[in-house]
Amino acid sequence: MSDQAPDILAAAGGTPAAPTTTLPESDMGSFAEDGSYIPRPIVDNDLGSLSLDDAYAQSMVDVEDGQIVEGTVVKVDRDEVLLDIGYKSEGVIPAKELSIRNDVDPNEIVSLGDAVEALVLQKEDKEGRLVLSKKRAQYERAWGTIEKIKEEEGVVSGPVIEVVKGGLILDIGLRGFLPASLVELRRVRDLQPYVGRSLEAKIIELDKNRNNVVLSRRAWLEETQKEQREDFLANLKPGEVRKGVVSSVVNFGAFVDLGGMDGLVHVSELSWKHVDHPGSVVAVGDEVTVQVLEVDLDRERISLSLKATQQDPWQEFASNHRVGELVYGRVTKLVPFGAFVQVGDGIEGLVHISEMSAHHVDLPEQVVTPGEELWVKIIDLDLQRRRISLSIKQAAEGGVVAAEYQEHFGEHAFDDDGNYIGPSTEAQEAWAEYYAEFGEGEGDGDGNGAEPATDDAVPAEGEAEGGGEAAE
Numbered sequence: 001m002s003d004q005a006p007d008i009l010a011a012a013g014g015t016p017a018a019p020t021t022t023l024p025e026s027d028m029g030s031f032a033e034d035g036s037y038i039p040r041p042i043v044d045n046d047l048g049s050l051s052l053d054d055a056y057a058q059s060m061v062d063v064e065d066g067q068i069v070e071g072t073v074v075k076v077d078r079d080e081v082l083l084d085i086g087y088k089s090e091g092v093i094p095a096k097e098l099s100i101r102n103d104v105d106p107n108e109i110v111s112l113g114d115a116v117e118a119l120v121l122q123k124e125d126k127e128g129r130l131v132l133s134k135k136r137a138q139y140e141r142a143w144g145t146i147e148k149i150k151e152e153e154g155v156v157s158g159p160v161i162e163v164v165k166g167g168l169i170l171d172i173g174l175r176g177f178l179p180a181s182l183v184e185l186r187r188v189r190d191l192q193p194y195v196g197r198s199l200e201a202k203i204i205e206l207d208k209n210r211n212n213v214v215l216s217r218r219a220w221l222e223e224t225q226k227e228q229r230e231d232f233l234a235n236l237k238p239g240e241v242r243k244g245v246v247s248s249v250v251n252f253g254a255f256v257d258l259g260g261m262d263g264l265v266h267v268s269e270l271s272w273k274h275v276d277h278p279g280s281v282v283a284v285g286d287e288v289t290v291q292v293l294e295v296d297l298d299r300e301r302i303s304l305s306l307k308a309t310q311q312d313p314w315q316e317f318a319s320n321h322r323v324g325e326l327v328y329g330r331v332t333k334l335v336p337f338g339a340f341v342q343v344g345d346g347i348e349g350l351v352h353i354s355e356m357s358a359h360h361v362d363l364p365e366q367v368v369t370p371g372e373e374l375w376v377k378i379i380d381l382d383l384q385r386r387r388i389s390l391s392i393k394q395a396a397e398g399g400v401v402a403a404e405y406q407e408h409f410g411e412h413a414f415d416d417d418g419n420y421i422g423p424s425t426e427a428q429e430a431w432a433e434y435y436a437e438f439g440e441g442e443g444d445g446d447g448n449g450a451e452p453a454t455d456d457a458v459p460a461e462g463e464a465e466g467g468g469e470a471a472e
Helices: 005-011 050-058 136-152 219-226 226-234 313-320 405-411 424-439
Strands: 070-076 078-082 091-094 115-122 130-133 155-164 167-171 177-178 198-207 212-216 242-250 255-257 263-267 287-296 299-304 325-335 338-344 347-352 373-382 387-391
Touching: 070 091, 070 136, 091 115, 115 136, 115 263, 130 136, 136 198, 155 177, 155 219, 167 198, 177 198, 198 219, 219 226, 263 287, 313 347, 325 405, 338 373, 338 387, 347 373
Parallel strands: 091 130, 177 212, 263 299, 347 387
Antiparallel strands: 070 078, 070 115, 078 091, 115 130, 155 167, 155 198, 167 177, 198 212, 242 255, 242 287, 255 263, 287 299, 325 338, 325 373, 338 347, 373 387
């Protein structure tokens, strides 16, 4: 029999037993000294004088519009998130109020059980729901931090989340706008590669009323690279020839990365020829050799020249030609006072209307047309002013053909003085034998002793263009 048996018997009127103490509590309650059962307490009555309704009301969180509250995520849907903040009902965070990023999946922002801060937008909407905003709470918290960083001239950092018209949007706790002109030390045309990258920038403008935060990465780069730039500029001297890579092409020229800083090659310094657009001369990524024209230490600007490292075509032309030579050219443009003829790579000369023909000419188009190729004679060469005067009229009278054309037609086509005499053919050799035997007084049936015309219509000395008798 157990130790409890005597007490039970006594309680039932059996033989009395010796008095016992209260039994220890168990999951089923306990017994008093007299053997009566004492149930285990389930809930303590700690309400005091409060009614149950009052106690329930006191346990609820009291919220106001604009207040920042904290809660736990209890549900994540495609278009909203439910947040338990201890209010009489869960708060609803619409998907658009979850993040400063547009069109995001709520599951990418929060998860079940996350502790989240939110700002009360509306205690009760038309459906009686508590409407909250996570991004507004984030904005309020971030704004105070941003203002402090601005006052201390500090730096903010955040990922690029969007490309917009004119620049980038950075997530710095709120949407910070980084203009395209302030992304790098030079303007960047393609901003798409920056999406997803984390950038550091200085705050240059704040306006809370307009929700406006303007950033400058260029200011941060200038500050961090100032010492390096100063050293680079100090060691760069005008006249130096450097190698570099074209980093960007703009309407007014091209920027070249010299390995420490970018210098500008103005469109006028890209080529000795006329350039309609820099893109026709260089492209991004091209390796080029440039000459330093000017270094502006105060403005930290470098002026470069690409054409200075190339031979001046005018100097080359002047070195290889002289007044009185015949050159072959192409008519490029007609003007009221004559025609321009291209006689070399990037070299144009003017045939004045008075030098177009032996007879009077009223309009240049009466003699030549654009695109026409013909022989002209150099009658004046002014290298300093970069001007060449040409003559079609005098070319028709013959002359010494420029050396490059002699090589093209073959040395046998010119006499010792450089005058064109045409190629040696079997027919010409036959005529030469005939003249040697019978003399030049004899000839064909008409009594003419002239050689047959050749296919090359190059005027010889004393011969009119297009034919005529050769001078004796």
